[in-house]
Amino acid sequence: MLTVCVAPGGKPLIEEAVRAGGGQVVGDPHGAEALVWTDSRPDGVREYLTPSVRWVQLPSAGIERWTREGLVDSSRLWTSAAGAYGPQVAEHALALLLAGVHGLHRAARRRTWQRDRHGEQRGERQGDRQGGVRGGLRGATVAVVGAGGIGRALIPALRALGADVVAVNRSGTPVEGASETVRFDGLAGVWPRADHVVLAAPATPETYRMVGREQLRAMPRHAWLVNVARGxxxxxxxLLDALRAGEIGGAALDVTDPEPLPDGHGLWDEPNVLITPHDANPEALFTRGLAERVRENVARYVRGEPLLGRIDPARGY
Amino acid sequence: MLTVCVAPGGKPLIEEAVRAGGGQVVGDPHGAEALVWTDSRPDGVREYLTPSVRWVQLPSAGIERWTREGLVDSSRLWTSAAGAYGPQVAEHALALLLAGVHGLHRAARRRTWQRDRHGEQRGERQGDRQGGVRGGLRGATVAVVGAGGIGRALIPALRALGADVVAVNRSGTPVEGASETVRFDGLAGVWPRADHVVLAAPATPETYRMVGREQLRAMPRHAWLVNVARGxxxxxxxLLDALRAGEIGGAALDVTDPEPLPDGHGLWDEPNVLITPHDANPEALFTRGLAERVRENVARYVRGEPLLGRIDPARGY
Known part of the structure; x- marks a missing residue:
């Protein structure tokens, strides 16, 4: 029987998932064949990486903290939780995008029926320029950068609202539901024709600051940038410069760099910024999503089938 | 040829739509067979209701201002714009619902990464109570009251997010995409099991204050109420009492009663209220939606086919 150590600390829901998948929960990593790590930080994980551990299941979709510390190597099998939280993070991304496009961030700050003259006039002017895209995603082109679990869950919802989706991924392999799929290296052609951009790509050296001055300038002035991936x-x-100069319509961010975003940072003052403090995947849903993934992967491991979220140490995700 | 008077005032896009539908635009209502009224208020319409006018196309989906003044009778054919703005209002409704459920109204008011203790604790507690529905529509039951153009456009988007939809309409005729359709007179059974409620029904004597103390008490304490129909x-x-007592999760309102909502009204102070000032259907999209409807209905009239949005004077919509 597959012996699985769940650490650090006890997580009843996760241990239950191990058993439901056909594994046996053991307290000691020495002798355990698998390790399920339940903390989003890698602190203290080394002492659990005993020679007997052949497979490590990480709790996050993004694993840059593990790769940065050189933990992920090819001496054992590593799996991330990529895709496990896709639907819920996708929903948060859609909430952020719709809020921006429909001006709900401004509405939430008003305490009067009268529209705030400054903010709204700016909104109206942008609306005129873009020929009616203001007020809706219907007929708009949304670029979804990264076509993993989040992107795949987001695309059908965007389509149901009448938006056109340009998916961007590493391979260029067509993504279901997207009217077009562009390879990462073709991104320069995407910025100018995307009404809005949603970032849902893993943090890798390749994606580090992929949206900078040049990319922001290339976006339409009404474009909203949504980031639910990594700051x-x-x-x-x-980004702050672009917002101040009115080069884009706004930014809705669940993640920032630095994170947490310090009090007094300029982004807090921008009228067309909406920030949620990394809560696209709140704790309750996080555990539920991880438990589902653990059950599935334990069952696959027991049956000798390929695991979900297998990490390629060379690519770093 | 069908002669159509477009009033009050010139609306080039609408006149173009009349011609595209096969009609002829005339300036004088005397002798015109049809009248397209482009103002959301009926003020001054009487002088255009000449004996020659057999058909009146109104610009709104809701027509209670016309019925209240006794304008809509069976001496001629009346059509509303019901359904013409459905997709865009549905998108606004979804934006409001997602914003509420994901706490974006609170996020928009924060200027620090730290969660506001009071509001968030309340949110967390509600989340615990409902077993994880907080954080998402996935797996939640959403009641869509009124299954006209807004409801029909909203349901596929809710489904794409993994929500279960209970549609409520007058007839009980099954609505596509809803897992269940309930008749208006069965609403009492819907409130307790709807995680969230979206109001998209016409304003009629039957729907007047359909959501009151009793209905609000019957809703789950985490329920968001969205109103994009009529205040x-x-x-x-x-509603204000229910919010103050924490009987529901929150309210996202594009319409209010009274409207405009006066400055200093208690709703402005409630932490779990999000108000947009009747802008689900902004001017630019309004004209575009009306133009599409006018073109279609003129073409149907010319061909002798049934018109869209035909009003039954007895029912009042």
Whole structure:
């Protein structure tokens, strides 16, 4: 029987998932064949990486903290939780995008029926320029950068609202539901024709600050930038400049760089910024999503089938 | 040829639509066979209702201002714009619902990464109570009251997010995409099991204050109430009491009663209220939606086919 150590600390829901998948929960990593790590930080994980551990299941979709510390190597099998939280993070991304496009961030700050003259006039002017895209995603082109679990869950919802989706991934392999799939290296052609951009790509050296001054300038002035991936994908200084100069419509961010975003940071003052403090995947849903993934992967491991979220140490995700 | 008077005032896009539908635009209502009224208010319409006018196309989906003044009778054919703005209002409704459920109204008001202790604790507690529905529509039951153009456009988007939809309409005729359709007179059974409620029903004597103290008490404590229909569907005083008592999760309102909502009204102070000032259907999209409808209905009239949005004077919509 597959012996699985769940650490650090006890997580009844996760241990239950191990058993439901056909594994046996053991307390000691020495002798355990698998390790399920339940903390989003890798602190203290080394003492659990005993010679007997052949497979490590990580709790996050993004694993840059593990790769940065050189933990992920090919001496054992590593799996991330990529895709496990896709639907819920996708929903948060859609909530952020719709809020921006429909001006709900401004509405939430008003305490009067009268529209705020400054903010709204700016909104109206942008609306005129773009020929009616203001007010809706219907007929708009949305670029979804990264076509993993989040992207795949987001695309059908965007389509149901009448938006056209340009998916961007590493391979260029067509993504279901997207009217077009573009390879990462073709991104330069995407910025100018995307009404809005959603970042859902892993944090890798390749995606580090992939949205900077040049990319922001290339976007339409009404474009909303949504980031539910990692703060490091965006050059925060360039974003702030672009917002101040009115080069884009706004930014809705669940992640920032630095994170947490310090009090007094300029982004807090921008009228067309909406920030949620990395809560696209709140704790309750996080555990539920991880438990589902653990059950599935334990069952696959027991049956000798390929695991979900297998990490390629060379690519770093 | 069908002669159509477009009033009050010139609306080039609408006149173009009349011609595209096969009609002829005339300036004088005397002798015109049809009248397209482009103002959301009926003020001054009487002088255009000449004996020659057999058909009147109104610009709104809701026509209670016309019925209240006794304008809509069976001496001629009346059509509303019901359904013409459905997709865009549905998108606004979804934006409001997602914003509420994901706490974006609170996020928009924060200027620090730290969660506001009072509001968030309340949110967390609600989340615990409902077993994880907080954080998402996935797996939640959403009641869509009124299955006209807005409801029909909203349902596929809710489904794409993994929500279960209970549609409520007058007839009980099954609505596509809803897992269940309930007749208006069965609403009492819907409130307790709907995680969230979207009001998209016409304003009629039957729907007047359909959501009052009793209905709000019957809803789950995490429920968000979204109203994109007419303010009069909700008893505002009862809503404010329910919010203050924590009987529901929150309210996202594009319409209010009274409207405009006066400065200093208690709803402005409630942490779990999000108000947009009747802008689900902004001017630019309004004209575009009306033009599409006018072209279609003129073409249908010319061909002798049934018109879209035909009003039954007895029912009042």
């Amino acid at each position: 490091e994908l965006v050059d925060t200084g360039a | 009069e569907l909700v008893d505002t005083g009862a």
